[in-house]
Amino acid sequence: MRSRRRPTGPARVVFAAVIAWLALLLVVPLGALALSVAGSFSAVVAALTSAEALHAIGLSVGVAAACIVANGIFGVAGALVLVRQRFVGRRLLDALVELPLALSPVMTGLAFLLVFGRNGLLHPALDAVGLQVAFAWPAVLLATLFVTLPFTLREVALVLEELGDSEEQAAATLGATGWQTFWRVTLPNLRSGLVVGTTLTSARALGEFGAVLVVGGGIANRTQTATTFIHSAIEERQEPAAYGMALLLAAVAVALLFVLQRDRE
């Protein structure tokens, strides 16, 4: 590590400017939100312990947990395929994995609506078996799986690329079967990638809004998540509910950030 000096001359001006920028953009708005919540604390507590709010939090946490598990499995499998295998269409698969990052969330919701909604592609088939996806919890889950798809895979792929396969070769030479090598050598080595990927997945899943609003509808006690709860609270001018839930999500974000920072070191 290069030694750094205390800022002198023009560097002091730049330092003051960037501190002011971060304060204006992040610190002061967070402070304003916290103050506002503190000012109406009992109303906030009442709003956040309502049946509606608890259902919304429960759905968000449940969907996030499902995304963590699904992306954990898919992320490792996908990274193994994209990093280790050479095949026709590999670049296309790679591009498809990255595609959710390029799409506006509202487009994601619309895409799923066009598949599962009233005039959607799969609607007749789903209707025949009596399964409702759009405006029901499966839609919330699918949309959140879509937007969180790249995170764990990318982090695991980064680790896998650096790792190489010499340890696995050694295990195979020593007589380990494919699965033994996977469970005892490959997977433990991917731990750091899985931790970072899972953290990013949690943050994105808990925070997803546009996609789950469009395809889930944000129906109270049914498809309302923590974010769509905030949205409807804003529209109904229920400030304590909106600000309280927003502060709760911001606090969770800060906690996840700590995990991320710790893991970077």
Added chain:
Amino acid sequence: MNHGPSGRAGALALRGGVTAWVTALVAVPVLVLAWRGIADGPAAFWAAISDPAAVDALWLSGWTAAVASVLNAIAGTALAWVLVRWDVPGRRAIGALVDLPLAIPTLVAGVLIIALFGPQTPIGHWLVGIGIPVAFAKPGIVLALLFVTLPFGVRAVEPVLEELDPAEEEASYTLGATPFYTLTRVLLPPLFPAIAAGAVQTFARSVAEFGSLAAVSGNIPHRTLVAPVYVLGEVEAGNPSGAAAVSLVLLAIALTLQPLGAALARRAGARRA
């Protein structure tokens, strides 16, 4: 016989499973979206994207994204320079703050801006009084975009700056060059591809941004309605084809910018070597 994930049969099964998952979850919905955008024919597509409200929404998204990209490029470069070059108090805290928008839900970013600048707050009330409303107005849109894209500008420049020898800046400065000369002739030229890569990423994210803007922009057609929120409005108005057509324009912008950003990032990386 079971060869596990590394055997030939295992590798094929793994590839098949991953491909099926990505196809079902990503490829099919996006293809259906693209198909619905053009299924009614070119005339209907054109009518949908040349609707005055759609044009105004796309234009608003475009120019606010451009403003955010320029401001974020400046702020990001300055932040990266401070974090890489100097031993400033609270360096680690600043680094963590820069990543905060990655973790904070985008809708919450919008709520934060309303909590500070909303018309019922003292600051918001005062700003409306002097004729510069922030919440539910264009400055709020830019502010929200700057919040959610903050990490992009910094993180694009940081690793490249890390590799540049500070001796060049110091030599220029101690040989009597003005800070402005040192900045524009010594510091910025090698950083340019990295700064541009960050700006492209900022622009792409800004054009797609939905959650914070749904909360903060006020969504007034022709004035503060950005393209992604316009798409939501068309969906809610029962016009999924129109929504899909405007979505296709946004998708085209995203798919043009992604390789451009990647190419710039590669050039920035190449300079490092």
